[in-house]
Amino acid sequence: MIADTWIRAAVARLNDVERPRAEARLLLAHAMRVPSEHLFSHPEIEIPNEFVIIAEDFLRRRANGEPLSRILGYREFWSLVFAIGQEVLDPRPDTEILVEAGLDAIAGLQTPYILDLGTGSGCILLALLSERKSALGLGLDRSKGACKNALLNSQRLGLSNRAQFVCGDWAEAFSNIGNGFPGFDLVVSNPPYVGTVNGPRPDKATEQFDPPSALYAGPDGLDAYGELALQIPALLAPGGVVVIEIGEGQSAAVTKLFEQAGFIRQRELNDIGNRVRCLTFKLA
Numbered sequence: 001m002i003a004d005t006w007i008r009a010a011v012a013r014l015n016d017v018e019r020p021r022a023e024a025r026l027l028l029a030h031a032m033r034v035p036s037e038h039l040f041s042h043p044e045i046e047i048p049n050e051f052v053i054i055a056e057d058f059l060r061r062r063a064n065g066e067p068l069s070r071i072l073g074y075r076e077f078w079s080l081v082f083a084i085g086q087e088v089l090d091p092r093p094d095t096e097i098l099v100e101a102g103l104d105a106i107a108g109l110q111t112p113y114i115l116d117l118g119t120g121s122g123c124i125l126l127a128l129l130s131e132r133k134s135a136l137g138l139g140l141d142r143s144k145g146a147c148k149n150a151l152l153n154s155q156r157l158g159l160s161n162r163a164q165f166v167c168g169d170w171a172e173a174f175s176n177i178g179n180g181f182p183g184f185d186l187v188v189s190n191p192p193y194v195g196t197v198n199g200p201r202p203d204k205a206t207e208q209f210d211p212p213s214a215l216y217a218g219p220d221g222l223d224a225y226g227e228l229a230l231q232i233p234a235l236l237a238p239g240g241v242v243v244i245e246i247g248e249g250q251s252a253a254v255t256k257l258f259e260q261a262g263f264i265r266q267r268e269l270n271d272i273g274n275r276v277r278c279l280t281f282k283l284a
């Protein structure tokens, strides 16, 4: 079959997609393992049958509502390309606000040391390290697959000499940290915050295709914040800053949890849709 013929037929099946032609071309290029520009400049190219079969499978998944990034296995975040496996949350453009807030928090420091709790693909930490060449970072995740995924991204982005990844549950991973540990200058986190009963609801694609362990945090979605608020103080350097993502409507409740643990709220930042998405704290 000719590439252009396949793409035309695919467009007709991608009814709910904003840029069906571009996506159809990307899916076919991914199946053929060629850059999509190649199909753009050679629409008349003949597709070997084995690639048609693979492309048909990608198309069926996309028409079924699976995000393009999941099918392609990568997502752009902070203008960097991140591999995303099944075990990590698909990075969202809204989360880039945490990178902005984090950069602001470490602006005056020579060699900032950054901790990313629940690092997933590593996107927040690695975006920060890509901007601040003298910074060092540690990413923690309880999922082994996520740690591997983040490590792979650090290698692909040429940041593995400044990033380390550790597998473990929040505080447990640091239980044998020595007394002499100077602490992290910045702790960032996009923890799970979807409630199983109340609180922010994920959209259908999120619920279906993102790993549940990266989404759900108790009945009202606040469980992870409660744990983080209690555990971060022992990990912070003097003057250190916490930058966290929150879900819609969680600002007051999360602020309260952190205030109870001795923090003072510094900033409240909005996402692309103008909802409060990020809070920053310092210890009182």
Ligand code: GLN
Pocket (backbone or CB within 6 Å): 089, 092, 190, 191, 192, 193, 194, 201, 202, 203, 206, 214, 215, 216
């Ligand atoms: N941002 C995800 C959503 O759109 C939730 C991710 C999370 O819980 N951290 O629902």
